[in-house]
Amino acid sequence: MPTLNAVLSTIDGRRDQAVAALSEFLRIPSVSTNPEHKQDMIRCATWLSDQLKFGGLDVAIMPTAGGHPVVVAKNKHQPGRPTVLLYGHYDVQPPEPLELWTTGAFEPTVRKDDTGHDALFARGAVDDKGQVWCHVEAILAWQANGGLPVNLTVLVEGEEEIGSEHLEAFVKQHADQLRADIAVVSDTNQFARGVPAITYGLRGLAYMEVTVTGPSHDLHSGLYGGAVPNPGNVLARLIASLHDAQGRVNVPGFYEDVTPLSPQERTQWRSLPFTEKEFAVSVGLSEGTGEEGYTSLERKWARPTCDVNGITTGYQGPGAKTVIPSKASAKISMRLVPNQDPAKIVAGFERAMRERAPKNVTVAVTCHSHTPGIVVPIEGDAMRLAAEAMEIGFGKKPALMREGGSIPVVNLFKRVLGVDTLLLGFGLPDDRVHSPNEKFDLDALHNGARTAGALYEKLAQLKK
DSSP: OOOHHHHHHHHHHTHHHHHHHHHHHHHSOOBTTOGGGHHHHHHHHHHHHHHHHHTTOEEEEEOOSSSOOEEEEEOOOOTTSOEEEEEEEOOBOOOOOGGGOSSOTTSOEEEEOTTSOEEEESTTTTTTHHHHHHHHHHHHHHHHTTOOSSEEEEEEESOGGGTOTTHHHHHHHTHHHHOOSEEEEOOSBOSBTTBOEEEEEEOEEEEEEEEEEOSSSOEEHHHHTTTSOOHHHHHHHHHHTTBOTTSOBOSTTTTTTOOOOOHHHHHHHHTSSOOHHHHHHHTTOSSOOOSTTSOHHHHHHHSOOOEEEEEEESOOSSSOOOEEOSEEEEEEEEEEOTTOOHHHHHHHHHHHHHHHSOTTSEEEEEEEEEEOOEEOOSSSHHHHHHHHHHHHHHSSOOEEEEESSOOHHHHHIIIIIOOOEEEEOOBOTTSOTTSTTOEEEHHHHHHHHHHHHHHHHHHTTSOO
16 A cells, blocks of 8 residues: 655655756746647647656546636546545746846746745746646655545646636536545645645635726817816726725725624734734835725735726827827726625626716726635634645644635635635745746745645545
């Protein structure tokens, strides 16, 4: 019978090979949003498929309805054993602006990070190729030592960074193949270096676009200024109306369904190694900001928000051009907490924008995507076993935390497959996810692989 010690020994002996293999994975520019990388997406799925085949898994590269393919792999499922569904994604964010990368976005490079620790720098290093690779290392180690102790189904998609548009239909179509007792996602973070963590809550998202149209065409600001509505000015006022003086979101009904934080959670979070000053300094600020009455952790993890993600209007080239623009638009995201209904929030936001705009402009509101927030159970065998695995991998008991981002697949698995998800993240908060110089700490890579190795043994203890 394979033993965990043998598996961990194999993982320990492959530190250099793990970095080299992950570097190959990262060299493939699998940018899902850019049609120019369509062949790279296929190449990336094929490369990953080959690695899993090398581990003795039965692998298929499965098409989606007009989107990028999904890699699905299984070991030999045996009756009576728990089934684990592992999810990840092989697509990455666009690398721009390229000039801000110290080394090429798709030229993986090991060097010291700002804290003096060795890290692998490349787009996708931690989001999510590196964390997927932690599990692949664990799978290969188990397969080399007699075989995985659980029934494992691996699902790695290629559209997470563009909203997983085709994933729900895929999961519904293949639900019988994907049934499991527990799902595992590694696409989150540790709380800090030396503080591994299991995430039990995620915020949802409503992503909106508001377009204000005034005159039929751009106008000379000297000839028409002061006599016609300026869509840029109107949009600025609409955006300014979205918050009150206390930092609360000013959309009617926005907070009606928000569940207050429990005193136990607030106490637990305040015990974490976190200071407001260090948080502000880490992002180049003198101090933070936000809804009054809450700490920065509470604002990030458990309070809803409304933020402008981009504004477009008028002339933005070099020099001056005195125009009143015909149109102005803004992309606005609202992070939602569990119990908020995304459809209700979207409707309230659209109504507020239309009612607050002057009558001599037109307002178009588009919802690009929405998903609810979710909290997964922190009691029960799965969470306990995951904590034991993380302690083996990192040498410390994990903290419990929420995260402010969204992972829609967690809600999807619950709705369609009826399965809860364990969120075991190995990244660090300063990994520059979605930014130039994204990285994955090499110790986190190794400890993440050890955690994944231990996790499969622990989850073998789950009762069917």
